[in-house]
Amino acid sequence: xxxxIVVPEIIDNxxxxxxxxxxxxxxxxxxxLVARILFKNSKIxxxxxxxxxxxxxxxxxxxxxxxxxLLNIGAALLIxxxxxxxxxxxxxxxxxxxxxxxxxxxxxxxxxxLLLFFxxxxxxxxxxxxxxx
Amino acid sequence: MKTTYIVNLLYLLxxxxxxxxxxxxxxxxxxxxLRAIFHERMEIVLPVNxxxxxxxxxxxxxxxxxxxxxxxxxxxxxQSLEYLSIKIGITYLVIAAMHFLNIFVFxxxxxxxxxxxxxx
Numbered sequence: 001x002x003x004x005i006v007v008p009e010i011i012d013n014x015x016x017x018x019x020x021x022x023x024x025x026x027x028x029x030x031x032x033l034v035a036r037i038l039f040k041n042s043k044i045x046x047x048x049x050x051x052x053x054x055x056x057x058x059x060x061x062x063x064x065x066x067x068x069x070l071l072n073i074g075a076a077l078l079i080x081x082x083x084x085x086x087x088x089x090x091x092x093x094x095x096x097x098x099x100x101x102x103x104x105x106x107x108x109x110x111x112x113x114l115l116l117f118f119x120x121x122x123x124x125x126x127x128x129x130x131x132x133x
Numbered sequence: 134m135k136t137t138y139i140v141n142l143l144y145l146l147x148x149x150x151x152x153x154x155x156x157x158x159x160x161x162x163x164x165x166x167l168r169a170i171f172h173e174r175m176e177i178v179l180p181v182n183x184x185x186x187x188x189x190x191x192x193x194x195x196x197x198x199x200x201x202x203x204x205x206x207x208x209x210x211x212q213s214l215e216y217l218s219i220k221i222g223i224t225y226l227v228i229a230a231m232h233f234l235n236i237f238v239f240x241x242x243x244x245x246x247x248x249x250x251x252x253x
Binding site for chain 1 (some may be wrong): 159164166204211213218221224225229232
């Protein structure tokens with residue numbers, strides 16, 4: 001009997017902790033998946049931006065990838081905490097709300113990144129045309 | 134009280150390790166930029182790279198230590214998870230902001246140098 005009381009007191013709220021432990025791998029896995037796909041396909045943009053200089057293009061790509069990871073994992077951890085959860089229905093509702101919000105956030109960041117690449121490409125094309133004129 | 138110590142120690146461990154590996158990768162990939170900026174003169178590139186790395190470590194570890202001080206007491210697993218995640222999240226966001234600033238400064242300097250050399 002005593003054991004049953006002590007263990008929940010250390011954990012505080014088992015369902016909330018369970019929700020955290022489900023949410024964290026999903027959010028981190030989504031971040032890794034999106035980052036891998038985005039930065040595998042952004043190499044071609046980087047090569048265009050830096051006019052085919054491979055070393056700088058790939059270095060920039062890798063640096064952006066690391067920044068992307070930091071930003072998104074930081075955001076995923078920041079929106080983790082929630083209120084007390086008492087039953088499974090609440091847990092699933094909170095979980096789906098959080099994962100949906102994080103998914104929308106990831107989508108917005110993805111499109112912002114794409115916009116950044118397009119803008120960089122246009123700017124570098126302008127730069128190379130100026131000395132010719 | 135003991136839980137607070139453990140959580141703060143964990144935070145310190147994760148944050149300092151992240152800073153260390155981030156600095157190493159930045160150092161490795163930033164060298165390409167420095168080589169372009171200093172026209173492949175390795176006797177300048179290597180010291181500048183090292184100085185930038187040390188500056189990066191100093192600023193980040195200083196930030197982490199300043200942020201490290203415990204503001205509230207943590208007693209349960211749930212509280213410690215929330216506390217740890219918010220602290221690491223804010224730290225990661227600050228480091229990410231600095232990282233992007235760094236990249237944009239590098240790109241700006243590099244593009245200015247290439248423009249100057251192409252004009253000459």
